[in-house]
Amino acid sequence: ARWLADLLPEVDDSARQLEPIMASAVLSTVTAQLKRTVGVDYSQYKESTLRRQIQRRMAVRQTSDVDAYVTMLLHDPREAQRLSDNLLVTVTSFFRDPEAFEALRGELAAYLSRLEADQVIRVWVPGCATGEEVYSLAMIIGEILDFPADLSRRLKVFGTDLDESSLTIARRAIYPASVAGQIPEVLSRAFTKNVLDGFQISDVIRECTVFAKHDVCSDPPFPRIDLVSCRNTMIYFTSPLQKRVISTFGFALRPGALLFLGKAENLDRFARGFRALDGQWRIFERTAEQVPLSSQPNNVTVRQASTAVRSAVRGRPGGEIVREHYVAMLEALLGASGRACLVVDDDHNLLQVVGDVAPYCQLPEGRITTAAESFLRPELQGEARALLLLCRADRMPVTGHDIHVASLGFSVQLQASPLRVGDADCTILTFLPSPVTGDLGRPLPARNEIFDREIQRLERELLAGQDTLRRSLAELEAVNQELEASAEELQASSEELQSSNEELQASNEELQATNEELGTLNQKLRERSDDLQQLNVDLENIQASLSQGMVMVDQELRVTRFTPLAVRVFALMEADRGKSLLTVPTTMPIRTLEVSLKAVIAGEQRRSINATDGTISYLVQILPYCDEDGRCLGAIVTLTDVTEVVDLRSVAQQVLAQQVVAQQVVAQQVVASGNSEGLDGKARPDSD
Secondary structure (H helix, E strand, O other): OHHHHHHHHHHHHHHHHHHHHHHHHHHHHHHHHHHHHOOOOOOOEOHHHHHHHHHHHHHHOOOOOHHHHHHHHHHOHHHHHHHHHHHOOOOOOOOOOHHHHHHHHHHHHHHHHOOOOOOOEEEEEEOOOOOHHHHHHHHHHHHHOOOOOOHHHHEEEEEEEOOHHHHHHHHHOEEEHHHHHHOOHHHHHHEEEEOOOEEEEOHHHHOOEEEEEOOOOOOOOOOOEEEEEEOOOHHHEOHHHHHHHHHHHHHHEEEEEEEEEOOOOOOOOOOOOEEEEEOOOOEEEEOOOOOOOOOOOOOOOHHHHHHHHHHHHHOOOOOOOOHHHHHHHHHHHHOOOOOOEEEEOOOOEEEEEEOOOOOOEOOOOOOOOOEHHHHEOHHHHHHHHHHHHHHHHHOOOEEOOOEEEOOOOEEEEEEEEEEEEOOEEEEEEEEEOOOOOOOOOEEOOOOOHHHHHHHHHHHHHHHHHHHHHHHHHHHHHHHHHHHHHHHHHHHHHHHHHHHHHHHHHHHHHHHHHHHHHHHHHHHHHHHHHHHHHHHHHHHHHHHHHOOOEEEEEEOOOEEEEEOHHHHHOEOOOHHHOOOEHHHOOEOOOOOOHHHHHHHHHHOOOOEEEEEEOOOOEEEEEEEEEEOOOOOEEEEEEEEEEOHHHHHHHHHHHHHHHHHHHHHHHHHHHHHHHHHHHHHHOOOOOOOO
16 A cells, blocks of 8 residues: 555656647647648747647637547638637737837938938838738838838838738728827828728828738748848747747848847847847847858757768668668678678777677677777777778778787787778778688787877877867768758749749739729720710700600609609609609599500500690600610600690680581571571561
């Protein structure tokens, strides 16, 4: 029980040590999914930032299980986008930290005074969010230049970010009225009042800015920059990523240009190529020192590169050994003597053991190394070092003296022979237990104690010199590789910039052509509008001069136009436009109006209707309204006052009726007179 009680704390400690490993594995899965879905690599962001944002999204999605949230993230691209939006913290304002901007204004004024009058000032604001900082810098530089008429030509401010929605707000350049308190009074002219009860950046400032989506961690930087303002953006990056971003800024800035960072950021660890101008407000100057552009997330150090090169070339134990290297070595050994021997490299490191070397070797005490001499018996170590040095110097076989080994009871000779294995130079140390006749190579000179000490001193100096030279060569090789990579990246960046420039030029030409076409169309529309306005005026005057009432209807019998005289029959108002004519009250009954309208719209040429209320009479004529192709679009109803005509006709009819009656009376009188004459036989005088 006591043993278990003592063991439990150790188990708890082990579990706590595994938690960060599990958390790192989860973060790796999350960042890999975000890169696949959103296209942004967050693997170099600080783990604390990733954990906070993941926990926030988990709280929003109401889940407390990390594995469940990761599963949700893998199957829901929208959740990945929302998490990415949270990671892109968009906190900014106009003239954030006014004291810092005031200090920057002084440094900018001094820097701009050194520039040529016609030089274009280029500013880059990575992580610009909704653009307030971009416009703040444009206002400051505009004020320093006294807002010249060609400010948009003299100044270009590039605002970049990964959040497209924030860039959309920045491009609109419209901000709420609450930002008025953030703008100094001297720069208030850079704003104009907007109809949306807010403020809009003036055109003179807006034309100086360019907003684009850009990843400062991976995309090529903008060249020939005079000011980089990256405030409170790198605080979310790990140290290697911060170093790479600072290297990017150093590549982008001109010598003497300015770097403006946030209060929580500094260049103490990455000060190469920069000089502090104002340590309190984090304003730095780019020096003339050349700084290579870092292109890889994890740069290999010179020592790591040299170690890797040596391991790959020489195949040290513990390093990566190429199979072909062993094949070449074994083929070379087959042609050599079958005696017991050791194969060592130029550093006297043991590569291979051939035959039974147990009588001549022993395991050394202490930490095991790869030095071949450490495995030999003490009596043979000095002789072996001398032979290996002589063989490596002359690249010729050399044989040592007889050495009596008391523990073996016999003497042994050592022989060192050069061996070429691929591109590597090796040495074979052979053990000869008895005198061997024949040409065994150049014999070792006579030795004494002074000679041995001199050999040991020379050996140490040679090994130290060769080790220093080897390290220098490896470092030089690593530096050359970095320079080649930087040159290739610079060339790729130049080609990409050239391609982008050509694409922008083509886009500019297309936009210019489109603008010209739009201008032509706008001119035509303006002329057409003028013509239509003149025609409308003419039509209104014609309608006003007509002595007839007129109503125009469309195919659905909806009123489209009417004259003032039409209201004598139809009780029309301006609000009746668009309403059916059949629903409009009339001052007198108009029979068959609906039937006549539909008949004319259907294809008849004309319909006439007489309408009267006993006092006033109108002739209602219905004509088709057609377009230039003869298609009927509606009907025209004309109202002609025929009251006088009707009255004259009535009078004429009455006179005619009276004449007819008089004629009838006369005829009756004539008939009556004839009858009287027949009876009396006398003729009566003519009564008229």
